[in-house]
Amino acid sequence: MSRVGALLRKELLEGVLSIRSAALYLTSVAVLSVFAVTLVSNREMSLLDNAQAVYLMSCIVLAMGLLVAVIRGGDSFAGERERQTLELLLVAPVRGREIALAKLGGTLLAWVVTFVLAIPYVWAVGSTGQNLGPALVYLFVSGALLTLIFGGVTLIVSTRTRSLMAALSVGLTLFLLFGSPVVLGPSLRQSSVGRIIDWVNPFAHGLNMLDSVVVDSQGISFQLAHLGVLAGYAIVIMLWVSLTTRRVRL
Amino acid sequence: MSRGCLLSLCAAGVALALVVPTCHAAMQSPILVEIHGPSEPLTMGDTPTFNGTVTNRGDWNLKGLIVYLSLVSLKPGEERPVDLEDWSAQKAVRIDELRPGQDNTQEWPMRLIQAGRYGVALTVVDPNESQPIISDLLTFDIASKPTLSSSRIVPVAFGEPAFLVLLVGLYWFRCRFRRS
Numbered sequence: 001m002s003r004v005g006a007l008l009r010k011e012l013l014e015g016v017l018s019i020r021s022a023a024l025y026l027t028s029v030a031v032l033s034v035f036a037v038t039l040v041s042n043r044e045m046s047l048l049d050n051a052q053a054v055y056l057m058s059c060i061v062l063a064m065g066l067l068v069a070v071i072r073g074g075d076s077f078a079g080e081r082e083r084q085t086l087e088l089l090l091v092a093p094v095r096g097r098e099i100a101l102a103k104l105g106g107t108l109l110a111w112v113v114t115f116v117l118a119i120p121y122v123w124a125v126g127s128t129g130q131n132l133g134p135a136l137v138y139l140f141v142s143g144a145l146l147t148l149i150f151g152g153v154t155l156i157v158s159t160r161t162r163s164l165m166a167a168l169s170v171g172l173t174l175f176l177l178f179g180s181p182v183v184l185g186p187s188l189r190q191s192s193v194g195r196i197i198d199w200v201n202p203f204a205h206g207l208n209m210l211d212s213v214v215v216d217s218q219g220i221s222f223q224l225a226h227l228g229v230l231a232g233y234a235i236v237i238m239l240w241v242s243l244t245t246r247r248v249r250l
Numbered sequence: 251m252s253r254g255c256l257l258s259l260c261a262a263g264v265a266l267a268l269v270v271p272t273c274h275a276a277m278q279s280p281i282l283v284e285i286h287g288p289s290e291p292l293t294m295g296d297t298p299t300f301n302g303t304v305t306n307r308g309d310w311n312l313k314g315l316i317v318y319l320s321l322v323s324l325k326p327g328e329e330r331p332v333d334l335e336d337w338s339a340q341k342a343v344r345i346d347e348l349r350p351g352q353d354n355t356q357e358w359p360m361r362l363i364q365a366g367r368y369g370v371a372l373t374v375v376d377p378n379e380s381q382p383i384i385s386d387l388l389t390f391d392i393a394s395k396p397t398l399s400s401s402r403i404v405p406v407a408f409g410e411p412a413f414l415v416l417l418v419g420l421y422w423f424r425c426r427f428r429r430s
Contacts, residue, residue, distance in 0.1 A: 017421065019422075022414075022418045022421075025414065026411065026414055026415065026418070029410055029411045029414055030411055032407075033406075033407040033408065033410065033411055034407075036403045036406065036407040037403070037404070037407045039398050039403065040398050040399075040400040040403045040404065049294065049295065049361075049363035049364070049397060050295075050397050050398075051363070052363065053397070053398055117410070117414070120406045120410055121406055121407075121410075123402075123406075124402045124403045124406040124407075125398055125403060127402065130361075215335075215336055216335050216336070216338065217338055
């Protein structure tokens with residue numbers, strides 16, 4: 001196995017089998033469970049249309065996936081630096097770019113695990129309704145692209161910071177910043193400023209795409225713009241990651 | 251006649267002058283628009299089809315008519331227009347030409363996503379007229395139906411975390427056993 005392959009394998013194993021990862025997945029599952037129980041125990045919410053319930057659940061899955069991506073991205077270099085294990089990585093005959101690739105691979109795998117764990121929840125709230133299949137497909141695709149975007153940005157921050165806390169703070173602030181216009185609701189997004197924010201915000205693109213697919217039953221032609229913007233962001237961030245990690249300092 | 255009475259008469263005259271042309275225009279419109287809904291009771295999740303008919307009662311051709319549906323919530327305290335996109339309803343239909351005596355029928359399917367009392371109306375806009383023609387408001391009730399089943403959600407909500415904890419526990423024990 002090549003050195004990069006070995007590094008990727010280590011990251012993938014850590015992404016699934018480490019105690020830290022298990023804690024992250026358990027937290028994600030606990031959040032989804034609480035939300036699912038809230039849906040059935042609240043009278044108003046239990047009357048929600050299945051498509052609406054699937055959309056809400058998908059939004060939470062997406063948010064949990066991004067949170068995991070931000071934590072893993074922040075941990076990638078700053079965490080190794082703080083645990084004093086970065087030196088070992090840097091003296092290994094692999095380039096910084098390859099280390100970053102392996103770290104991003106681990107982050108992407110974390111999204112796959114989060115998604116797989118979320119499938120039963122999405123099924124439970126939406127199996128009798130419409131668009132469950134497309135909802136899962138678009139959730140997976142948008143989540144993967146957003147994981148690369150947010151995970152990539154926090155990885156870049158992580159290469160520059162000395163402490164994990166600093167990298168996480170920046171990552172979580174970015175996450176809240178991009179998430180806040182979406183949380184503030186549709187009325188704010190109707191204004192011209194809101195529309196501009198919606199257009200530049202990758203998280204909003206992910207959620208709008210899910211809304212369009214699940215609630216409005218719109219086809220792929222309506223999603224091409226969202227997918228294009230998300231893919232564009234992902235490519236730019238990957239190039240940026242590649243440039244930033246050419247030389248990683250201890 | 252007192253001055254007050256004269257003023258009242260003038261005001262009434264002005265009001266009549268304002269109202270009469272409007273009524274006259276509405277009465278003169280060659281367009282008749284009607285909407286009919288399903289007769290059976292409606293429940294959340296149903297996808298009924300409302301039928302709209304636009305008839306040209308005039309003696310001349312009508313061109314480029316735009317017909318659109320409006321849905322309003324009439325539930326007390328929640329009176330507001332409803333976003334048709336969420337109800338998967340078609341937003342507008344264009345009628346290229348409607349000859350004298352001809353009618354045009356459209357189907358307006360809709361997915362009922364929320365319980366309550368609603369009103370639906372069709373509006374026809376003739377680009378050559380200043381006033382749109384609106385059908386009578388058709389009101390209907392949507393009965394609520396719990397769509398989320400606890401028999402499906404509760405086992406997943408409690409079962410999956412328990413299963414995951416069990417898996418993590420088993421893995422941890424296996425690692426400890428191997429180490430020892």
